Amino acid sequence: MFRWGVLSTAKIGREHLLPAMVEAENGVLSAIASRDLSKARALADRFGAPHAFGSYDELLASKDIDGVYIPLPTAQHVEWTAKAIQAGKHVLVEKPLALDARDIPPLIKLRDAKNVLVCEAFMVVYHPQWIKVRELIANGAIGRLRHVQGAFSYYNVDPKNMRNQLDLGGGALPDIGVYPTVSTRFSTGKEPLRVQATIERDKTFGTDIYSSIRADFGDFELSFYLSTQMAARQVMVFHGEKGFIEVLSPFNAGIYDHHRIELHNQKHSEAQVFRFPGMQQYRLEVEAFARAAQGGTERVFTLEESVLNQKVIDAIFRAGEKEGWETV
Numbered sequence: 001m002f003r004w005g006v007l008s009t010a011k012i013g014r015e016h017l018l019p020a021m022v023e024a025e026n027g028v029l030s031a032i033a034s035r036d037l038s039k040a041r042a043l044a045d046r047f048g049a050p051h052a053f054g055s056y057d058e059l060l061a062s063k064d065i066d067g068v069y070i071p072l073p074t075a076q077h078v079e080w081t082a083k084a085i086q087a088g089k090h091v092l093v094e095k096p097l098a099l100d101a102r103d104i105p106p107l108i109k110l111r112d113a114k115n116v117l118v119c120e121a122f123m124v125v126y127h128p129q130w131i132k133v134r135e136l137i138a139n140g141a142i143g144r145l146r147h148v149q150g151a152f153s154y155y156n157v158d159p160k161n162m163r164n165q166l167d168l169g170g171g172a173l174p175d176i177g178v179y180p181t182v183s184t185r186f187s188t189g190k191e192p193l194r195v196q197a198t199i200e201r202d203k204t205f206g207t208d209i210y211s212s213i214r215a216d217f218g219d220f221e222l223s224f225y226l227s228t229q230m231a232a233r234q235v236m237v238f239h240g241e242k243g244f245i246e247v248l249s250p251f252n253a254g255i256y257d258h259h260r261i262e263l264h265n266q267k268h269s270e271a272q273v274f275r276f277p278g279m280q281q282y283r284l285e286v287e288a289f290a291r292a293a294q295g296g297t298e299r300v301f302t303l304e305e306s307v308l309n310q311k312v313i314d315a316i317f318r319a320g321e322k323e324g325w326e327t328v
Contacts, residue, residue, distance in 0.1 A: 002027035002290035005065035005089070007056045007080060009034050009043045012094065013071040017121075018047050020282035021069075027290045033059035056080060060087035067117070067293055069286075070094060073162045074169025078103045081118065085110045090117040090293040092286070096174045097303075101310035108303045117293040120306045124179065124251055125186050126284040128276045129261050133238065133245055134187045141263055142240030145188065150180035150224035150236045152251060163228060164205045171207035172226040173199075173313055179251045180224040181215070181312045183236060185305075190217045192312055192328050199320030202229070213316055216325070232256070242266050253281060 004021045006013055009032065021029040029049045034040035037054030044052040053059045059068070060083060067090030070080050077093050084091045085107065097120040098104050111118045124130050137145060154176075162168045163175050185191060192215040200210040209229045215222040234257075236250040243265045249257035259276040292298040311328055319326035 002293060003030040003064060003066045004028065004286070005031040005033065005051075005059045005062065005068045007033050007059065007068055007070045007084075008072050009039050010071035010094075013069065014043065016282045017069055017071065017286065018043075020280065020286045022047055023280070023283050024287050024290065026287055026294075030064050031059055031062060057083075060084055060089060065089060067091065067289070069121070073165075074099065074174055075167065077169075078107065081107055082110060085114050085116055085118060088114055088116065090289075092119050092121050092289050094121050096120070096169075096178050096310065096313065097306050098310055099169050099174060101307050101314050104303055104307045104310060108307075111303060117289070117300070118303055119289055119292075119300050120303070120309075121285065122178075122182050122301045123281040123285040124183055125301050126288055127253060127259075127281040128279055129247060129253060129259060129274070130183060130186060130250075132274055132276075133247060133261060134189075136245055136263060137187055137238060137240075138189075141242075142238060142244055143242030143266075145220045145238060145240045147220060147239045148180075148184050148188075148222040148224075148237065149239065150184070150222070150250070151226075151233050152176045152179055152224070153227040153230040153234075154232045155230060156228050159205070164202070164207055166206040170205070171209075172228045173208050173211060173316060175228070176251075177211060177213070177226050177313055177316065178309060180213075180222065180226075180236065182309050183247075183250060184215075184217075184222050185309065185312075187238065188217070188220070190219065191308060192217050192222065192315075194325040194327050195312065195315045195319045196325055197316045197319040199317070208317075208320075211316065211320065213319075215312070215328075253279065 031051035032044040033053040040052040070093040196214040236247040238245040253259040263272040315328040
């Protein structure tokens with residue numbers, strides 16, 4: 001069984017990843033670390049983890065841990081990923097791994113030197129609905145893909161939330177802009193060549209709170225909008241000459257809508273519905289990671305892919321500062 005350690009008591013860990021680790025068929029939750037030992041102990045007791053540590057370094061030094069999950073604030077991801085690799089641990093780190101694509105190659109070099117697995121936690125690529133979307137596009141179910149359209153928004157104006165703190169890596173693009181980009185890249189196997197963007201920042205927080213983005217993939221175009229201060233919405237649509245695929249709850253399946261995708265024909269007169277009831281993408285993610293870390297041939301989201309995805313986000317930020325296209 002793969003022995004997990006978790007750095008911090010962050011909400012995403014409490015609500016999604018820790019339950020997934022407990023339910024996983026090939027892993028166990030072994031330890032929680034927090035700068036407040038009482039918080040670590042309370043969360044460890046809640047999820048049945050035998051160990052609690054009052055510092056992250058203590059957990060990394062533990063021989064009872066095979067790999068760590070890092071849900072710290074975004075600005076701390078690169079630092080603690082590097083420390084975990086140096087400690088010889090496998091690493092699953094929350095997205096976005098970095099705030100600049102140039103920060104990732106040094107982690108690749110370190111990963112290779114220490115011979116460990118390091119992955120950015122894009123749970124969507126493990127969900128069967130996205131694997132099905134990729135399969136349908138590859139098999140020509142919608143003919144030539146012409147346009148991908150997406151939206152991801154929620155409303156959060158809490159000044160204490162890290163998503164509204166610029167120094168912690170907050171903002172819409174780092175938090176949720178990564179999802180339309182990664183899901184489009186995953187589904188099509190293509191990379192964008194250039195981007196255009198309009199970006200609005202909060203006058204108090206300084207974080208980006210709204211973006212409208214256009215990405216040129218050569219064969220097709222992706223357009224999407226994001227916001228941290230709009231009513232909650234998620235959708236992704238892949239529109240081809242012979243039909244289109246709509247992903248109803250693309251990133252938080254089961255919360256925004258059911259686990260399903262719809263394939264519509266050219267005349268919009270027929271539709272096939274593909275359902276994936278009971279799928280738990282976070283559990284699929286941690287199980288796939290554990291198998292790969294233990295020598296399996298499981299497909300995981302590599303650091304090389306992280307570089308490509310972050311280059312898109314970096315280009316979008318640059319595009320937001322100018323008129324016209326920005327090369328990725």
